[in-house]
Amino acid sequence: MKFKGLQEMHLKKFANELLENQSTTSVRRILSCLRPIFYDALKDKSPFKDFKLPKEAKVDYSDVPDDEEFKLIYKAVKGTRDEVIILSAAWCGLRREEIFALRPNDLNYVSNIIRIDETYVINENGKYEIKKGTKSGEDDEREVSAPPYLMNLFKETILNGFALRKKKKNNNIVEIADLKGKEDKLIFAMRPDSYTSYLAKLSKQKKIPKIRLHFLRHYHASWLYDKDVPDLLAAERLGHDIKVLKEIYQHLGVKKKEEISQKIIELQEQEVW
Secondary structure, eight states, rough: OOGGGGOOHHHHHHHHHTTTSSHHHHHHHHHHHHHHHHHHGGGOOOOOOOOOOOOOOOOOGGOOHHHHHHHHHHHHHHTTTTTTHHHHHHTTOOOHHHTTTTGGGGTTTTTEEEEEEEEEETTTOOOOEEEEETTBTTOOOOEOOHHHHHHHHHHHHHHHHEEEEEETOOOEEEEEEOTTTTTTSSOOOSSSHHHHHHHHHHHHHTTSSOOOHHHHHHHHHHHHTTTTOOHHHHHHHOOOOOOOOOHHHHHHHHHHHHHHHHHHHHHHHHHOO
């Protein structure tokens, strides 16, 4: 079949065949890579125009690190360029797409506040772009408090540049870094999906628990839950609505529920005359 003869039904068949042997995440990634190729070649006649990617698989919360696992992860990245990104997810609950859309003028060092008003996402043509607003909505934005230690890491990253070391075929090392000190430039000169691939390799290299920024964000949700932060404040911090937050808690808060149940029993025992 010729390239221009492909239709949406062929894509659906192709996607279903891939799903028989590969994960939903892998299939979505493959189709996302193909989308811009078809769009560049066929423009509005691309079969991807109205094609929807397979729905993302439900999160496996078993991979969300506990306190001991996070300590291992943090020990592996402390003092490296990755520390600021890891802590942005684990200490502030920022999404991957939000972290990589941050600019220097999003940081308030006086109030220790990070402003989230843009995301680095894949558009309908399969290409990455900066989009106004958060994942919750185009006109939405939120402010997240951060400890001074993390804010200082941001300051150092902006001052020194965020470098990506990359090997060429001749084994020469080239540094790819964003321009330093420019308020309108992104702090992290890297695509979100590239960093995800890098983290997977880092986990194997360091022999530490699997690292995904999404799981570290859920780690932060569980931390808020353990510290008895009110649901409304936790939801605002994470950019969730209460319903979504409680779904996360159902998976992460089993131990906490047991502790609360035991506390209730103890309090009720004290009421017995």
